Amino acid sequence: MAKKGFDTKNNAAERAVLIGLITDKMTEQHSQEYMDELAFLAETAGAVTVKIFVQKLGKEDPKTFVGKGKIEEIGEYVKEEKIDMAIFDDELSPSQIRNIEKILGCKILDRNNLILDIFAKRARTAHAKTQVELAQYQYLMPRLTNMWTHLSKQKGGIGMKGPGETEIETDRRIVRDKISFLKDKLELIDKQKAAQRSNRENMIRVALVGYTNVGKSTIMNAISKSDVFAENKLFATLDTTVRKVVIGNLPFLISDTVGFIRKLPHDLVESFKSTLDEVREADILLHVVDISHPHFEEHIEVVNETLKDIESTEKPTFLIFNKIDRYEPAVNNELIDPDTEPIEPLEELKRSWMARTNASCMFISATEKANWEEFRNSLYESVKVLHAKKYPYNNFLY
Numbered sequence: 001m002a003k004k005g006f007d008t009k010n011n012a013a014e015r016a017v018l019i020g021l022i023t024d025k026m027t028e029q030h031s032q033e034y035m036d037e038l039a040f041l042a043e044t045a046g047a048v049t050v051k052i053f054v055q056k057l058g059k060e061d062p063k064t065f066v067g068k069g070k071i072e073e074i075g076e077y078v079k080e081e082k083i084d085m086a087i088f089d090d091e092l093s094p095s096q097i098r099n100i101e102k103i104l105g106c107k108i109l110d111r112n113n114l115i116l117d118i119f120a121k122r123a124r125t126a127h128a129k130t131q132v133e134l135a136q137y138q139y140l141m142p143r144l145t146n147m148w149t150h151l152s153k154q155k156g157g158i159g160m161k162g163p164g165e166t167e168i169e170t171d172r173r174i175v176r177d178k179i180s181f182l183k184d185k186l187e188l189i190d191k192q193k194a195a196q197r198s199n200r201e202n203m204i205r206v207a208l209v210g211y212t213n214v215g216k217s218t219i220m221n222a223i224s225k226s227d228v229f230a231e232n233k234l235f236a237t238l239d240t241t242v243r244k245v246v247i248g249n250l251p252f253l254i255s256d257t258v259g260f261i262r263k264l265p266h267d268l269v270e271s272f273k274s275t276l277d278e279v280r281e282a283d284i285l286l287h288v289v290d291i292s293h294p295h296f297e298e299h300i301e302v303v304n305e306t307l308k309d310i311e312s313t314e315k316p317t318f319l320i321f322n323k324i325d326r327y328e329p330a331v332n333n334e335l336i337d338p339d340t341e342p343i344e345p346l347e348e349l350k351r352s353w354m355a356r357t358n359a360s361c362m363f364i365s366a367t368e369k370a371n372w373e374e375f376r377n378s379l380y381e382s383v384k385v386l387h388a389k390k391y392p393y394n395n396f397l398y
Helices: 028-045 068-081 094-104 111-122 126-143 167-198 216-224 266-271 296-309 345-350 353-357 372-390
Strands: 015-022 048-056 085-088 107-110 205-210 241-247 250-256 284-290 317-322 361-363
Touching: 015 028, 015 068, 028 048, 028 111, 048 068, 068 094, 085 094, 085 111, 094 107, 094 126, 107 111, 111 126, 111 266, 126 167, 126 266, 205 216, 205 296, 216 241, 216 250, 216 284, 216 317, 216 372, 241 372, 250 372, 284 296, 284 372, 317 372, 361 372
Parallel strands: 015 048, 015 085, 085 107, 205 250, 205 284, 284 317, 317 361
Antiparallel strands: 241 250
């Protein structure tokens, strides 16, 4: 079977161009970051980015996303370089996809479609596969029109009531039935998982949350001595993994959840809300942040907005600034007081505005185990305090 993202004819990775806009609501710097992230998504899906096209435009063109001149320029490049696909950094309407396909003559993907493809590729358990499949069908439903040239034909004949359905109506009915089936299947799985959670009595629950690719799974592996899949690609973890951890004589549960991302498809968010029950029911949240990323503040905002959506903001939350081994003061010099004397990176971070404005924060490197004991001790003290409050008649010898 051919791998997704690969051309089956010559077994080579598909070559892609990326297309984005700089609108009135963003800066060129933000646009660059967004396109870098789109390129990372494309790489995760298995494509090779050949060229990036960005246009300054007040708002997207309702017909072709970018302006007429720019889409024609892209079309010429696609034909000359024999590009396999064009990936757009936003959701495209069915009519936009149709118009763009006519001009470019290659496969067209929008950001949502790309993320769904990655999720489908990464799904391992029945739960994750069902969630992704549901999101895919919900994404497909409004895009059935004009997908095939034969859809306007009638299905008349003996045994058909009236003139019969058009094929587009048949396809819509099939997709609706599939969506209904998947929702029922997901509801059953969710009930089973809820029963499993209810059996975890007398232990504090800690949940790792954060933007995708910030190192949550690496922290999970290090603190629980488990083997959760961790990779330097987006959405390495889709299924929520729960492990029992013991620090001192105090046991508690820690869960690793799917990473968040900017512009996460709405259908995917809805499908994965049940996965985030581990976050909703957690006693403590560890919000992991990649401090080496130049725009980590925006990542924090994306995660906080998602936590707000699932009503999980009113609980103890600790900011865990990870990857301090990759932190570069020269790149992130706005974080540090200009009068600060040159000192060790960890001490420098502890004097930064992040430490001053976030009382509950830690600076670590999960891969290098930097500041690891301080992190473990701090987590232990937090769990101990909550355990004593929540289970006063079932305290352990800690």
